[in-house]
Amino acid sequence: MASRVSVLIDGLSLDAPATWLRLQCPCASCFVPGIGERRLTLSEVPLDLAVADQFVDDGGVTVIWNDGHTSRYDMALLRLLRLVERRRMQHEPRLWSGGHELPTVDDGAFWGDDALRSEALASYRDEGVLVVTGMSTEPGECGRWLERLGVAIREVPFARIHDIEYSLDGYNIAFTADPLPPHTDLASYTWPPSGQLLAMLQNSADGGDSIVVDGWNVVDQLRADDPAAFTVLAEVPVPHRIYSDEGETFSRQPIVRVDPAGAVVGVRYSNQTLQPLPLDEPRLDEWYSAYRALTERILDSGNQVHRRLDAGQMLMVHGHRVLHGRTGFSGAEARRHLQDAYFEFDDVVNRLDRLEGVAPT
Numbered sequence: 001m002a003s004r005v006s007v008l009i010d011g012l013s014l015d016a017p018a019t020w021l022r023l024q025c026p027c028a029s030c031f032v033p034g035i036g037e038r039r040l041t042l043s044e045v046p047l048d049l050a051v052a053d054q055f056v057d058d059g060g061v062t063v064i065w066n067d068g069h070t071s072r073y074d075m076a077l078l079r080l081l082r083l084v085e086r087r088r089m090q091h092e093p094r095l096w097s098g099g100h101e102l103p104t105v106d107d108g109a110f111w112g113d114d115a116l117r118s119e120a121l122a123s124y125r126d127e128g129v130l131v132v133t134g135m136s137t138e139p140g141e142c143g144r145w146l147e148r149l150g151v152a153i154r155e156v157p158f159a160r161i162h163d164i165e166y167s168l169d170g171y172n173i174a175f176t177a178d179p180l181p182p183h184t185d186l187a188s189y190t191w192p193p194s195g196q197l198l199a200m201l202q203n204s205a206d207g208g209d210s211i212v213v214d215g216w217n218v219v220d221q222l223r224a225d226d227p228a229a230f231t232v233l234a235e236v237p238v239p240h241r242i243y244s245d246e247g248e249t250f251s252r253q254p255i256v257r258v259d260p261a262g263a264v265v266g267v268r269y270s271n272q273t274l275q276p277l278p279l280d281e282p283r284l285d286e287w288y289s290a291y292r293a294l295t296e297r298i299l300d301s302g303n304q305v306h307r308r309l310d311a312g313q314m315l316m317v318h319g320h321r322v323l324h325g326r327t328g329f330s331g332a333e334a335r336r337h338l339q340d341a342y343f344e345f346d347d348v349v350n351r352l353d354r355l356e357g358v359a360p361t
Helices: 018-022 075-085 107-112 114-127 141-149 215-225 227-235 284-299 345-355
Strands: 004-009 012-017 051-057 060-065 070-074 104-106 129-133 162-164 180-183 195-203 210-214 238-243 248-253 256-258 264-267 304-307 314-318 322-326 336-343
Touching: 004 018, 004 051, 004 060, 012 018, 012 075, 018 060, 018 070, 060 075, 070 075, 104 107, 107 114, 107 129, 114 129, 114 345, 141 195, 141 314, 141 336, 180 210, 180 284, 195 345, 210 215, 210 314, 215 227, 215 264, 215 284, 227 256, 227 284, 314 322, 336 345
Parallel strands: 104 129
Antiparallel strands: 004 012, 051 060, 060 070, 129 314, 162 336, 180 322, 195 314, 195 336, 210 304, 210 322, 238 248, 256 264
16 A cells, blocks of 8 residues: 555645655755756656655644655645645536526726625636627727736737627628527637637617527536437537638537546537548537437527627627527618627636635735
């Protein structure tokens, strides 16, 4: 049996393999001082590592290892290790369907109150969607909003901040007045942007209401009703493409992504950018049947939330979870100007961890 270290100090208990604790030794030969990154590699730790002696006091524990190295773990470090050990291990998303009231926050209140900002970002983390009202309608505000939050824009070939207005020269359906079915953006990337802001600058159009769908919930419904269809969507890679005169994106990935425990952690769905599947795909017929079943659920009004975005309102979505679209609207005469930008979901959750004290500063 591998050697273990067990200590109880000031109500804090720790029972860990010796190797686990040895790799956390904070001394200057094991970690770079002031940086918090490890120098020690596991290959330097003896296979027969064990505790030769240990001393516990009110301030922490000192461990002398059988290779002669001495490690000192004070209480602050031990508490931090227990905190970091469980970081992101127990989070459960809140799934939702039609009739759900989207979490909403006023922009001024968001920036003026740390507790409210933390609550709003936690809602975004848990539900994959957040509406921000009271935004400036100056062009580029969504980029400035991300910058203020400390989150980098995800660059793509087409534009850093996209202007979505009715245009006969647009390179995709978003520039038309047609209905835009719920979808995830840039399914044509192996790793699509996992976050997106959609900020409305002007909207006098008749129609054009935003639609959002919790893709994880829809896929879970499909798995419960038809496990074989779920498996096909999680295993068969399918192609998507988005392109313009200047840019090209193409990838071949399954519609559904699951984690090692089998939980759904990613959905890519874009009917308008789906490309032909290979004719020699052995499960081609099964895939089309599964894709139809998924599409029917996505288009089911019972799974959709509709909300009009007026000028000064912004929709924030988890790009690997929440599908967004819009109803059709009046065309060339309408003043409907939306700007959007991409980012990474992890960056927002990391900011939240800092606000909540989960991440050390």
